[in-house]
Amino acid sequence: MASPTSTVENYLKEIYLAQERQGDQPVAMGEVARSLGVVPGTATSMIKNLARRGWAEYSPRIGVRLTDEGELVALNMIRRHRLLELFLVKTLGLDWSEIHEEAEQLEHAVSERVLDAMDAFLGRPTSDPHGDPIPSANGKMRQRKLVALSRCRVGAKAKVARITDQDSDFLQFVENQGLKPGTELTVTSRLPGADATGIALGESAPLTLGTRAAEKILVEEC
Amino acid sequence: MASPTSTVENYLKEIYLAQERQGDQPVAMGEVARSLGVVPGTATSMIKNLARRGWAEYSPRIGVRLTDEGELVALNMIRRHRLLELFLVKTLGLDWSEIHEEAEQLEHAVSERVLDAMDAFLGRPTSDPHGDPIPSANGKMRQRKLVALSRCRVGAKAKVARITDQDSDFLQFVENQGLKPGTELTVTSRLPGADATGIALGESAPLTLGTRAAEKILVEEC
DNA sequence: GTCTGGACTTTGAGTGCCCAAAATGACGGT
DNA sequence: ACCGTCATTTTGGGCACTCAAAGTCCAGAC
Structure with a gap:
């Protein structure tokens, strides 16, 4: 499996989050397009790509759903994102409300090594500043009943x-x-x-x- | 002036460093291509681009030289790179010898805000772990006589x-x-x-x- | 003065991602 | 059964960057 570009990483992450929001239903193209800020046509062709490369299953006019492979990548991105958010707030003292976009950029650039160093530095935290759970390195995410x-x-x-x-x-x-x-x-x-x-x-x-x-x-x- | 893509940022940074190495002579295309890891044809066409967009002056078969605008971008990238290296070593405890590539990735992703927070966190340092001077936010770099x-x-x-x-x-x-x-x-x-x-x-x-x-x-x- | 090797430039093509706009399909209302 | 609406898909095109390979130029050898 070729390693995903950062655009692909974003698609997988947003599909995962949308799937989570709506109880594991396949995600409609419109929803994908809205989440990623692209026009629907772009979403369609990109999703076909993800499917062709084994990260997602695509049913025309129904929607998209991640494969296990895709889910793993998505969870890894979410882990990166949330660890970075926590790091920015706790270590660098950035403002709670500003960190989402920062993490959005950084999540594609940090290596596994840097990520693990941050994780250790923060004491292996289990949730980020918004209370969102941080998946473990092997892709498990604890769900509290809230x-x-x-x-x-x-x-x-x-x-x-x-x-x-x-x-x-x-x-x-x-x-x-x-x-x-x-x-x-x-x-x-x-x-x-x-x-x-x-x-x-x-x-x-x-x-x-x-x-x-x-x-x-x-x-x-x- | 449109903001540079991260590829452009890399070109500007490498041209600056090459120019510095060889006493402000124009940098040959071969040197540019080698520094960036691309074939010479790619370097030529990219450099023309930089010139068209005001970051460099290009003399065919002579070489390329940064404009003041280009130099400013380059110094900013070098600042990012070196601050990141120091941060990775001092704060996250990464190994001296591994940080260059890490910083190479991150330098394009950190915002000015995050960079400044790191700078403050480190106490406004003036050199990185290799002893390379860190340019100030306004693009000045102190040169020691070594x-x-x-x-x-x-x-x-x-x-x-x-x-x-x-x-x-x-x-x-x-x-x-x-x-x-x-x-x-x-x-x-x-x-x-x-x-x-x-x-x-x-x-x-x-x-x-x-x-x-x-x-x-x-x-x-x- | 001509030749030749190596640096450089040009050309043509490919990849990944994006948009605009036209075509298509599905679904509820009549 | 038909229509209009709206989501979706398709088509055609563009941008940024890349390479391979063919063409060009120059400097130094002869």
């Missing part, structure tokens, strides 16, 4: 575990409100009419989140 | 300042003999017939170096 904040029952105490959106503005917001992973909170109200969830954090004033936002915040022990 | 070990007079005391060869085997050798930058030594003999220089390092047994090797080791205060 619940979206938008689904917690009123009165529940919960701990923020993961933010499933890399958008810089959203991350800024989460940071400003003190909702980073690790934070403990209580769900105080649910207003289905207003499409909102109310929460309280320790001392500070209560806070209301729209469902759209509350869906992107995953917590432990709802 | 002398090749092969030219030191017999009896001189000197301090190793710079190793001008990135070849992994040679670096291994230098390390094994304890000749890394910073080491103090005395020139004990010169054997022009045998094409060699004898040196002594503190306690350990004296050592003889061929001229080829002694030329690649630069020292202070010959």
